[in-house]
Amino acid sequence: MENFIKTYINDANHSLGLVDSKEIAKAINIIQSVFERDGRIYIFGNGGSLALATHWVSDFNKTVFSHNLDKHSRRFQAIRLPSTEEEFSAWANDVGYEMVFAGPLQNYLQEADCVIAISSSGNSGNITKAVELAKSRHISVIGLSGFDGGRLNELADAKILVKTEKGKYGIVEGAHGVILHLITVYFQNYFDHLLQRNDKK
C-alpha cells in the first residue's frame, strides 16, 4: 500500500519538476497583457480539464482580488467556454462535437483576448479546433498539456507541458491544477503589492 502511494507521489513530483518555468512566466505575461487591454481570457478543456477550467475561473475572477475586492474596479474577465451546458449540448448536437469550444469562442473572440486550452493528450479534436481558430486571428494561446504535448503544445505560445508516459491523466491533471493555482496566487500577490505600494506613496 505505502509503496503504491509513495510511487504515485514521486511520479507526480517528478512530472511537476519537469515543467519549464519559463513557459509559465510567458503565460503570466500573456495574462498581464490581456489585463492591460481590458481583454478577456477564455479557458476550456474536456472532462477533468473542463472541471479545472471552471475551478480556475471562479478563483481567478474573485480570489485574485479577494483581499481588497472594493478597491479594484477593474478585475479579470475569465470565462469558461461554453459558459452553459445548454450551449455545450446545442453545439455538440446540432453542429458536431468538434465545435463545442470553437463555436462559442468565435462568438466572443476579439483581438485584446487570450485563450487557455487544457488537454492532457494535447490532441483532442475539439481543443485543437478552437486553438487553431485563435491562432488564425493571432490571439495568444496558453496550452496546458501532458504526455508528449501533442498538437496543442506545438500550437501554443506558452507551452506548459507536464511530461509523462501516455495515459497518466491523474498526474497531468493534478499538475495542471497546481500550475493554475500558481497563476492565481501570482496575480493575487501582485495586486496586493500594488495596493500596498500605493498606500505607501
Next chain:
Amino acid sequence: MIIIKSPLRISFVGGGTDLPDFYSKYPGRVISTTINKYIYLVINPAYHMNDFILKYQITEKVNHPSEIIHDRFRSALLDYGIIKNGLEIGTFADIPAKTGLGSSSSFTVALVKGLSAYLGKTMSNGEAAEEACRFEIDILKEPIGKQDQYAAAFGGFNIFQFNQDGRVDVEPVLLDYFKRSSLEDHLLLFFTGITRNASSVLGEQRLKIEENLETYKKMSDSVFYFRDKLLAGDFKGMADMLHEGWLRKKSLSSNISNSIIDSLYEIGINSGAWGGKILGAGGGGCLMFIAPPEKHMFIREEITQAAKVSSLKEFQEIPVNFTQSGANIIYNSNR
C-alpha cells in the same frame, strides 16, 4: 470604427546597433521596455464624406491619398491600395512627438495594424513590426533602426537581436512584478522640452559606424550583462552601465548631446542619481535616471530648477509604469 492603442518605449542599452550599417556586420541588440504612455489611432470608414480626412497636428482633407502631405499616411494608404475615398483617420497621444520614446514608429505600427483590420485581416506582432519597418526604412528611406517598431509591436521587457540576414529575434526578459515595480520606484524620467528629429542624429551616426565598429560591438554585447543585472535586481549595476553607455554614445556623434543636456545630466548625477541616459537618438528628448528612491525628491527639485534657469518651458517629469502589452486593436466595429 477601429481604435488602435500602441505603446511608447524606454530603451536601456544597445541603441544604434539596430541600424543596418551595423547589424549587416555584427548582430545588433537592444534591451527595452514599453511604458504606460500610448499613441491612439482611430480609423473611421466615413463613406459619405467623399474625402480622405487625416487629423493629427493639422487636418488634411484630400480626394486621393497621393495628395496627402503626411508621409506615413500617404505611403501606407497607397501601398495597401486604399484609394476609394471616404476614410477618416485621427491620432491621439499621451506625450508630444519627438521626445525620444519611440512615438513615430509606435504610430506606424498602429497604422499598419489598423489599416489591416480595416481590410479585414489580423497581423501577428512580428508582421506588424516588419510592416512598420518596411514603410519607414524601405519606402520612406528614413535612416532609422528597427528597435522601436519591434518594441511597440511586442510590448514588455525584451531583448531584440538584429541579425545579419535582417531577421529579428525577440527574447522576452521574464521579470516578476516585484522587480518590475521596484525598478519603477528607482526610475526617474524627465522630458527636457527640447525636441529633435531622430533621423538627423542617426544620419550622422550612420556615417560613423565603420570607424566606431568596436564601440558598437561592445554596446551590442553589453545588452546581456544589462539583462543579468536586471534579473538580479541590481539597479545600481544597471545605472553604472547606463552611465558608461552614455559616455560611450556621446563619443559616436557630435549631436547626441549638447551643453544643456550635459548640464542637466550632471545635475542629476550630482544630486544622487546612480546613472542615466538621454532617451532616443539624442540631441533632446527625455532624460532618464536610475536613482535610490530616497534621492528622488532632491533630484527632481534640482533638475527642475536648472531647467527653469535654462528657459526650458516644456520641461516636465513623466511618471511611468512598465507595461506588457504591445500595440493592440482595442475596438473594432467591423469584426
